[in-house]
Amino acid sequence: MPDLTTSLSLCSLCPKLCSHVCPVYRASAKETLSPQAKMSSLLSLRQAGEQGSLAEALPLYGCTGCGACSSACLHKVEPAQQLVRGRTLAERAEVGHPALVDLPERVFQRAQDAARAILRDPQLSTRLAQPGDIGLLPSCLPRRQQQAGPEEEARQLLTVLDRVRAHRADLPSYGLLTVGSAGYALYAAGLEESFRLYAESLAQKVSELSMLVTTCSACTYLLKVVYPQHGVPLVPKVLHFGELILPYVSALPIARKLPQVTYHAPCHLSRRLKIDAPRQVLARLAEQVDDIAGEEPLCCGAGGLLPQTDPDLAQQMAHEAMAQGAGQPIVSGCPTCSYHLSKSGHKTRDLLDVLCESL
Ligand code: SF4
Ligand code: SF4
Known part of the structure; x- marks a missing residue:
């Protein structure tokens, strides 16, 4: 990962090559929330030091840490990590997000x-x-x-x-x-x-x-x-x-094998850590495991404290992620994602729920 200074100069020269994959930008349709624009706000805040303003700081909170921009970035810049550093700068300049004050x-x-x-x-x-x-x-x-x-x-x-x-x-x-x-x-x-x-x-x-x-x-x-x-x-x-x-699941007696589950891969687990174990466990518990809409799932909106700093936007992201599942019951590899997705009003479960049902 390039350091903060290199990341900021790479992003400031970039023609927004990762905007199309940012779920926050897509859901909000706000130019200020493209990854490139958020990194530009970070650059301004960093240059302003203790004189940084709330207007410069607020876009830094429009990030769930999903890592989709880094996967698309040819330079391996990681806005998710750099924007958290930006939030530290915002705190130092006393312009941290008002919703996080306590x-x-x-x-x-x-x-x-x-x-x-x-x-x-x-x-x-x-x-x-x-x-x-x-x-x-x-x-x-x-x-x-x-x-x-x-x-x-x-x-x-x-x-x-x-x-x-x-x-x-x-x-x-x-x-x-x-x-x-x-x-x-x-x-x-x-x-x-x-x-x-x-x-x-x-x-x-x-x-x-x-x-x-x-x-x-x-x-x-x-x-x-x-x-x-x-x-x-x-x-x-x-x-x-x-x-x-995962290494033990083949020994488990499965009392009720599910015909089909639709898996929503959590961003931090699958994209950032490349861990696919929940899907492999589900493959033992169900006849068929489908990926959501057959493509990369949209971020559920639970990460990066977005449900606290912009609850409406976070909820909209949950709706959009569930819409990919076309009304099927979704199973997430993470209870936090499952809980946030359930705020869309649709039924969701996580890996533990399915394990308990199957056993
Ligand atoms: S993260 Fe990479 S692709 Fe996205 S704006 Fe920065 S340099 Fe461009
Ligand atoms: S890590 Fe943040 S900036 Fe990058 S795509 Fe995800 S929400 Fe957008």
Whole structure:
């Protein structure tokens, strides 16, 4: 990836060669939200330093981090990463997005709520990860329209892994983590110092685990890529849940094989990390796995804090992504994407839901 200075000069000379793939630009139809225009706003903000204005800062928040522009870019520029750096500059100039003003408090509260929900449940509180275990980190957001929280996901994770263990004794021992979240919101808001402190604290808490497993696509990217980039390498190996379960899934007794599922590949998982494990797991659970509309799926709109900084646009993106599925029930590889897609009013499920149904 070119550094920030090189990226800015490449984008400023570019005839917007990646605009057509940017889902935010397509959904908003605003010239200020093409990747090239957002990088130009970043250039202006950087040159203005502490005199930067809110008008220069706001376009930087119109990015979900989907990585589609980087895939199209001949120079391998990564606007998703550079725009987060721009958000850090915006925070320093005190022109961060107004919707994120109390974000650290909300992140802390949500992490505490998630931990308490697991600790007060008698069945879950006895299944916490011990040193040497695989640590399971449920996503911190609600699941589906019912607003069920991380404790439901924790229950599903244990249900599936307990069934695997009954057939494959070689699955290493596992337990739940109560850290609440990986800190994605702090990173995406550009709150660099808060994120680094959060990451260091989490790294210390998980240092005795053998593996760290999460279901969320953005958290998988964060833990695998962004933590080391910020000087916080993790001792345990980081895996997406699909990667953990894939080697064992052939041993599972499938009680109800689905005739067909339509898969929506999460951007952070498939495009940015090139992980296809959820689709491969689904291939064991269904007779037929189709890609959404037979082409690259549109970003659901959940990433980059867009649901907080521009909820209407994020919802419109969910509608457009679901429209590609032509009314079929969609299965996402990520519970966060599934939850956001469900805001379109259509039924969605994630990999864990389908595993629980099939077993
Ligand atoms: S990311 Fe690449 S293709 Fe997109 S505007 Fe910048 S230089 Fe052009
Ligand atoms: S990462 Fe995705 S949303 Fe962000 S500028 Fe690139 S294409 Fe647009």
